[in-house]
Amino acid sequence: MDVPSNQHEARLRSEELRSQLNYHNYRYYVLDNPVITDGEYDELMNELRAIEARYPELITPDSPTQKTGAEPLASTFEVVDHRVPLLSLSNCFSDDELQAWYRRAMDRLDADGAQLVSEPKIDGLAMALVYENGQFVQGATRGDGAHGENVTANLRTIATIPKSLTGRVPERFEVRGEVYMSRSGFERMNAAIGDLNLEREREGRKPLPIYANPRNAAAGSVRQKDATVTAGRPLSMFVYQLGWVEGGARPDSHHETLLWLKELGFPVNPEARLHSSLEDAAARIRWWGDQRERIDYDIDGTVLKFDDLDAWATLGAVGREPRWATAFKFPPQQRTTKLREIAVNVGRTGVLTPFAVLEPVVVGGATVSLATLHNEGDIRRKDIRVGDTVIVQRAGEVIPQVVAPVPSLRTGDEVEFAMPAACPSCGTPVSRDESEAAVYCPNLSCPTQQVRLLEHFASRGAMDIEGLGEKMAYTLFRAGLVTTIADVYDLGAERLAEFEEFRTRDGRLSKVAENLLAGIEKSKSRPLPNVLFALGIRHVGYETARVLAERFGGLAAVLDADAEALQGVEGIGPIVARSIADWTARGENRAVVERLVASGVDPHVTPRAAAEAGTLTGLTLVVTGRLETMSRSEAEERIREAGGKVGSGVSKSTTALVAGADAGSKLAKAQQLGVRVVDEEAFVRLLAEGPAGVLQVV
Ligand SMILES: [Zn+2]
The missing domain is CATH 1.10.287.610 (Helix hairpin bin)
Structure with a gap:
């Protein structure tokens, strides 16, 4: 700067x-x-x-x-004077800054090195709790560091804060920590507000603001006038420091303090670590950079503190920041920017999906100019308007999303979004499916839909045609070579050679064209679930296609099943059954399938009996993360071949979670529910030997 x-x-x-x-x-x-x-x-x-x-x-x-923060609101809460000010932490954003912080401290201590304690930096609300004779008597916010707000009644409603302590405790003392809201709790709460907003919209009332992140939600929940409101919010606390102590001894080091607080019954973060050197601590900081998505609460960095409390006294503070601690901050995952436009995409089944066109902004290390808005309902639930300043989030590998608007920055020129009345691709008036709150283009020959369908037809998990990706789909469509998916199998060497883009300079068929034709030939023997999925029937994902294949055993039998027969299949609901029946009832769709079969598409079926005798019969597995020796879909296919079920999410009925590298929220969920987690090696053994040797309870 x-x-x-x-x-x-x-x-x-x-x-x-x-x-x-x-x-x-x-x-x-x-x-x-x-x-x-x-x-x-x-x-x-x-x-x-x-x-x-x-x-x-x-x-x-x-x-x-x-100074820290801002002066407390005396009108809402009683003001508490902090006996020892609550300082805030200096920040480091790079290794160089971290090294400099450490060297300055070593110079002051006249030392060569010192032990450090690292803790994840929870994105919550700093609190000071006072205990007298083992009883919780007062809880206050940080406020401006010198004066906070008395929120004792509200903190009493948080289950993880002990109300009375057992064992030998000092007569009076203060502990400090962070009140926070879990990510899953935050999402549940915002979803409830969103539902309420749809109701309010119908009643012509103003929508309630959506919380931008768990920290804001936690702060808003703690600082409620009515403690019963706080009681209904999913709040927790981690304690990370001892404030002042009267009438009792205190440990000599920070890590002993944490152990002692834990023994007294305080919630202490189990991720705190003692390090012998700065290098060791820096390795932990890098590790957290990759791990932050795995835990169910937001952290925005790692806190480092010297372990020796004598060093704290020697180092003291500069301004409002102690020299004995620092926070290494991660790149921010949220940014504000202007929402320029809400544009609309047409998908392969004709469904129109809105997305955000943003003033470009750097979030989490990448420039973001487009972000997902999920669907029209979500835009209304969050009250997002064109022209709004919005909060954009990019976390981990997830595509960027618009989290919430900042309504207080509105000028009055913002425009509420409405879905277009006509398809942006072909101009056909759109249809609205009230039961699913979806808007779609009903025109079966809509060009965008056809190209997207062709792309889907050839994709992995469907016909898996090598050489037929997004770009090739457009080329074939533009050249007029393919208008429906059945045309793919009419492509021959002579036909392609008529087009310049498929010829070499000396007039022969290009390598690209040869590969495409080989890929098409190979795709004729894909399994039945892949073929059913490839047809692009609304609501028929791979899993539904697999269930259909298993139940009906052949392509013709699926086409001949009516809505009633379809709904009788386990795992297929009325909307899906209706969608399949509507699709198969259309003559042009049946004609496409007949042409596919006539061209030699001959789907094979995995015999059911083989699956029933498998090593995983009766077990439900969920696969997450990146596996080394196989793709996730291969892993799922092998589970099914072994007679097991593949779950889409982790629940109590999940037998085990197969977790590869970079596993995310599913891993956290499994740990939370106590579901067994197996690595890839154990999974391979499980496939071969069954659960006896691998999953027995230890
Ligand atoms: Zn259209």
Whole structure:
């Protein structure tokens, strides 16, 4: 960042930054309603720090760099004076900054090295809890660090906070920690608000704001006037520090303090680690960078503290930040930007899906200009309008999404979104399927639908035609070579050779064309579930196709089944049954299938008897993450071949979760429910030997 080169400009800029930061502090700490993301706040703060480091004479006592948070709201809560101020942490964003922090501390301590404790930095709300004679008597927010808000009644409703302690405890003491909301709890809560908003919309009432992230939701929940509202919110707490102590001894080191707090019954994060060196701690920080998606609460970095409490006393604090601790921050995953437009995609089954066109913004290390909005209902539930400032999130491998609008920044020019009345591809008036809240283009010869269907037909898990991807689908369609999927099998060497793009310079058939024809030939013997899935019938995913194949045993039998017979199949509901029956009732669809069969498409069927005698009969497995020796769909196919069931999500009835590399929320869910987790090696043994040797209870 650029620091102004003359004092006059620096003064102007620092005044501007101070006033902005004070405003954002007020929105964040007092109103629980920030208008910028934490990452954007950090950038403003870092710029001010850099100016103040170069021009120390510009530091004012009320500078946000010299205090924490904002003054408490005395009108809502009683004000509590903190006996020892609650400081906030300095931030490091790179290894160099971390090294510099450590070296400065070593110089002051006149030491060569020191032990460190690392803990995940929970994105929650800092709290100070006071205990007297083993009883919880007071809980307060951080506030501005010196004065907080008395939220004792609200904290009493949080189950993980002990109300009374057993064993020998000091007469009076204070512990500090973070109140937070789990990610799953946050999603449930926002979904409930969204449902409420649809109801309010029908009644002509203003929608309630959606919370942007679990931290805001936790803050809003703790700072409720009515403790019964707090009681209904999914809040937890981790305790990470001892404040002051009266009438009792305290441990000498930070890691012993954590163990002691745990013994007393406080919730202490099990992920805290003691490190012998900075290198060791830095390795843990890098590990957290990859692991943050695996746990069910948000963390925005890793906290490092020196273990020796004497070192804390020697190092002291600078401004509002202790020198004995720092937070290594991850790149921010949320950013605000302008929603320029809501555009609409046409899918292979004709369903219209809205997506966000954004002013480009860097989130989590990548530039984002398009983001998903899920569906029309979701836009209404969250009250997202064109022209809004919105919060965009990009976490892990998930595609970027618009999380929520920032309604307080509205100018009045924002426009509510409505689905187009005509298909953006072919102009046909759209149909609305009220039962599924979907809008679709009913035109079967809609060009976008046809290209998408062709792409789907040839994709992996369907006909798996090598050489026929998105680009080739467009080429074939534009050339007029393929208009329906059955045309794929009429493509021959002579036909392709008529087109320049499939010829070499000396007029022979190109390698690309040869590969395409070989891929098409090979696809004729795909299994029945793949063929049924490839047809692109609405609501028929691979799993549904597999169930159909198993029940009916052949292509013709599926085509001849009516809605009633289809609905009798386990796992097929009325909407899916109706959709299949509607599809097979259309003459043009049957003609396509007849042409496929006439061209030599001959799907083979896995005999049912073989599956029933398999090693995994009666077991339900779920596969997640990246496996080394096979793809996920291969793994699922092998489970089925061995007679097992493949679950789509982890539940109590899951026998085991097969977890490969980079497993995400399913792993967390399995751990939460106590479902067995097996690695790839154990999975391969399970396939070969069955559960006896692999899954017995230890
Ligand atoms: Zn259309």
